[in-house]
Amino acid sequence: MQTICIVSGGPEHLLPQEMESENAFYIGVDEGVLYLQKRNIIPHAAFGDFDSITREDVTRLQDKKMEVFTFEREKDMTDLELALRWSLKQNPEKIILYGATGGRLDHELINFQMLKAGLDANIPIEIVDRDNIILMKEPGTYTIESIHEFPYVSFLPFSPIVTGVTLSGFRYRLDDATVEWGSTLCISNELVTKKGTYSFDSGIIMVIRSKDRDRNLKTPGTISK
Numbered sequence: 001m002q003t004i005c006i007v008s009g010g011p012e013h014l015l016p017q018e019m020e021s022e023n024a025f026y027i028g029v030d031e032g033v034l035y036l037q038k039r040n041i042i043p044h045a046a047f048g049d050f051d052s053i054t055r056e057d058v059t060r061l062q063d064k065k066m067e068v069f070t071f072e073r074e075k076d077m078t079d080l081e082l083a084l085r086w087s088l089k090q091n092p093e094k095i096i097l098y099g100a101t102g103g104r105l106d107h108e109l110i111n112f113q114m115l116k117a118g119l120d121a122n123i124p125i126e127i128v129d130r131d132n133i134i135l136m137k138e139p140g141t142y143t144i145e146s147i148h149e150f151p152y153v154s155f156l157p158f159s160p161i162v163t164g165v166t167l168s169g170f171r172y173r174l175d176d177a178t179v180e181w182g183s184t185l186c187i188s189n190e191l192v193t194k195k196g197t198y199s200f201d202s203g204i205i206m207v208i209r210s211k212d213r214d215r216n217l218k219t220p221g222t223i224s225k
Contacts, residue, residue, distance in 0.1 A: 002023050002024060002025060002092060002093060003021070003023075003024045003025070003092060003093055003094045003095070003096060004024070004025045004026075004027060004087045004090065004092045004094075004095045004096070005019060005024045005025070005026050005027070005095075005096045005098065006027045006029060006032075006080070006083050006084065006087060006095065006096070006097050006098065007019070007026065007027070007028050007029065007032035007033075007035055007036050007043075007098045007099050008029040008030070008032045008079070008080045008083075008097065008098065008099035008100050008111075009029060009030040009031030009032045009035075009048075009079075009099055009103075010099040010100055010101055010102045010103045010107075010108075010129075011099075011102040011103050012035055012099075013130070014099070014101055014102045014129045014130050014131075015035060015098055015099060015129065015130065016098070016128060016129060016130050017130075019039070019041075019096075019098055019128075024096075025044050025045075025090075025092070026041055026042075026043045026044055026045075027043055027044065027045045027046070027047060027083050027087065028043040028045075028046045028047070029046075029047050029048050029079045029080050029083045029099070030047075030048035030049070030050055030079050032098070032099045033046045033048075035098075035099060042066065043066055044066060044067070045066055045067040045068070045069065045083075045086075046066060046067070046068045046069065047069045047079055047080075047082050047083040047086070048069075048070070048079035048082075048083075049070070049073040049075070049079060050070065069082070069083075069086070078107065078110070080097070080100065080107075080111065080114070081114060084097070084114060084117060084125075085117075088117060088118075088121045088123060091123070092123060093123075093124075094123065094124045094125070094126070095118065095123060095124070095125045095126070096125075096126050096127075096128055097111065097125065097126065097127045097128070098128055098129070099129075100127050100129075101127060101129045101132070102129070111127060112127065112134065112206065115127065115134070115135065115136040115206070116136060116158070116204070118136065119136055119137075119138055119204070130213075131210055131211055131212075131213050132150075132208060132209065132210045132211075133147075133150060133208070133209040133210075134206060134207070134208050134209075135206070135207050136158060136204060136205070136206050136207070137204070137205050137206075137207055138204060139164075139199075139200055139201055139202055139203065140199065140200075141197060141198075141199035142197065142198055142199065143195055143196070143197055144169075144191065144195065144196050144197065144198060144207075145194065145195050146191045146193070146194050146195070146196075147209060149211060150209040150210055150211050151190055151191075151211060152188050152189070152190060152208075152209065152210045152211065153170070153189050153190065153191065153207070153208070153209055154186060154187045154188055154189065154207075154208045154210065155167075155179070155186035155189075155198065155205050155206070155207055155208075156186070156187075156205065156206040156208065157179050157180060157181055157183070157203060157204075157205060157206075158203070158204040158205060158206050159203040159204045160180060160181050160203075161178065161179070161180050161181075161202075161203055162178070162179045162180075162200050162202065162203030162204070162205055163178050163200065163201050163202045163203060164176050164177075164178075164199070164200050164201030164202065165177040165178070165179050165186065165198070165199075165200045165205075166197075166198065166199045166200070167186075167189065167196070167197075167198050168196055168197045168198075169191055169192060169193040169195060169196025169197060170189045170190065170191055170192065170196055170198075171189060171190045171191075171192050172189050174186070
């Protein structure tokens with residue numbers, strides 16, 4: 001299957017202006033269904049207890065004859081985890097999570113942890129919002145391309161210790177470094193070439209590509225008030 005885009009019910013203003021491509025399979029999670037419809041995207045499936053939308057909204061979903069997976073409010077998994085587990089079973093090329101940041105901090109933090117499910121299934125998962133692209137990597141060597149819109153690249157240890165961290169093509173190079181929980185050594189780096197590489201020998205890393213909020217809205221020489 002092609003890319004699956006899951007749109008959850010995080011703060012709507014944090015959604016990027018554009019969400020993935022044609023031919024993607026879209027899933028709305030709770031209020032995320034309405035976010036998709038506002039963009040004239042009819043989801044292929046919907047998941048949730050739908051406590052954030054009205055009964056009329058749910059009825060309209062069912063009228064569109066999409067697959068609607070309804071769950072009780074009291075359950076052992078979040079609506080997003082239910083949608084993600086189902087999506088992994090479809091064996092897509094990639095999964096992108098939108099609407100998974102902002103809002104309640106407990107939900108946001110667990111959503112980051114759920115990226116680990118992609119490593120376990122060998123299916124890339126990304127969390128994407130207006131200002132960030134977040135993914136998780138196991139040991140290996142990776143090529144990374146410069147993205148003008150997201151100039152900053154940070155590497156956060158997901159496991160307690162990550163060893164052998166080597167960065168090439170970055171403003172701040174590293175060679176065989178060890179990074180532990182709580183270290184800011186790999187925060188806010190930048191590529192100085194069109195392509196760079198990063199590698200590490202053990203542990204798990206979260207890669208975060210980011211930009212300063214509203215940086216593209218500022219005009220040089222003006223003063224923000």
